[in-house]
Amino acid sequence: MKTLVITSLLAMWLVAAVAWTSASRVIARSLPDKDLNGYISDHSESRRDVREAPLEDETPMSPIAGGNGTDLPTCLLCVCLTGSVYCEEVLPLMTSVPTLPKETAYLYARFNMIEKIRNGDFADIVTLKRIDLTGNQISEIEDGAFSKLTLLEDLNLSENRLVKLPMLPDKLTYFNANNNHLKTRGVKANAFKKMTKLRNLLLADNRLEAVPFIPDSVRIVHLQNNNITEVNVNTFCKSNDTYYLRPSLSEVRLDGNPVVLSKYHDSFTCMNVLPVGKYR
Numbered sequence: 001m002k003t004l005v006i007t008s009l010l011a012m013w014l015v016a017a018v019a020w021t022s023a024s025r026v027i028a029r030s031l032p033d034k035d036l037n038g039y040i041s042d043h044s045e046s047r048r049d050v051r052e053a054p055l056e057d058e059t060p061m062s063p064i065a066g067g068n069g070t071d072l073p074t075c076l077l078c079v080c081l082t083g084s085v086y087c088e089e090v091l092p093l094m095t096s097v098p099t100l101p102k103e104t105a106y107l108y109a110r111f112n113m114i115e116k117i118r119n120g121d122f123a124d125i126v127t128l129k130r131i132d133l134t135g136n137q138i139s140e141i142e143d144g145a146f147s148k149l150t151l152l153e154d155l156n157l158s159e160n161r162l163v164k165l166p167m168l169p170d171k172l173t174y175f176n177a178n179n180n181h182l183k184t185r186g187v188k189a190n191a192f193k194k195m196t197k198l199r200n201l202l203l204a205d206n207r208l209e210a211v212p213f214i215p216d217s218v219r220i221v222h223l224q225n226n227n228i229t230e231v232n233v234n235t236f237c238k239s240n241d242t243y244y245l246r247p248s249l250s251e252v253r254l255d256g257n258p259v260v261l262s263k264y265h266d267s268f269t270c271m272n273v274l275p276v277g278k279y280r
Contacts (some may be wrong), residue, residue, distance in 0.1 A: 097121040109137040130154035182206040225256035237270035
């Protein structure tokens with residue numbers, strides 16, 4: 001019985017081998033300048049070219065309002081990890097904040113075409129700790145857009161088109177609004193006053209005419225390339241307190257502003273370092 005089975009298997013193998021050899025010879029004769037491997041390689045490449053070739057009637061992608069394309073779930077357009085959502089350079093173009101999973105703590109929506117932040121965009125995502133909206137087209141943020149984000153510590157709005165700042169959460173430790181269109185009238189007098197944990201305040205490359213209020217907790221201030229024309233003794237220090245010191249303040253940049261800092265030497269007596277800027 002075993003001999004019969006083995007004989008049958010050998011016969012089937014021989015038939016298959018003969019068929020493959022014959023097919024190879026036919027292909028080789030029909031392709032005189034190419035071997036079999038070349039034929040298979042060229043055939044695969046031609047299939048890939050067809051797959052990748054653009055359609056003649058294909059039209060460019062247009063911006064999608066609502067941020068999530070044609071009602072696609074956010075996590076199909078973006079990368080969603082546990083607690084983090086990455087929506088960077090999304091196609092179709094993202095023009096508004098996408099609907100976020102409830103547990104989102106970190107949102108990175110950089111380099112899109114978001115134009116406006118509305119009060120409802122983050123209202124239900126109270127777990128947010130970091131929002132990075134660098135490199136969008138944001139020209140307006142409704143005043144209550146961040147009001148419910150009591151855990152928010154890191155907010156990056158750099159490289160947008162903002163002319164004024166909204167109300168900001170008190171627990172911020174990092175705030176970046178570099179490269180916008182901010183003027184002093186667009187930054188409320190108490191915008192940073194209650195931020196007792198703020199460490200980095202970055203407002204470079206705007207159109208500010210004056211230095212805003214800087215909390216005692218701040219370590220780094222970037223105000224370079226604005227239109228600041230003067231400072232006074234109360235800008236960094238306190239005129240009514242000669243013992244007041246700011247040991248935490250380790251870096252202040254005022255370079256690229258019209259102000260000549262040497263005219264205001266009494267304005268820096270409470271600081272361990274002098275601001276970077278023009279002194280003559």
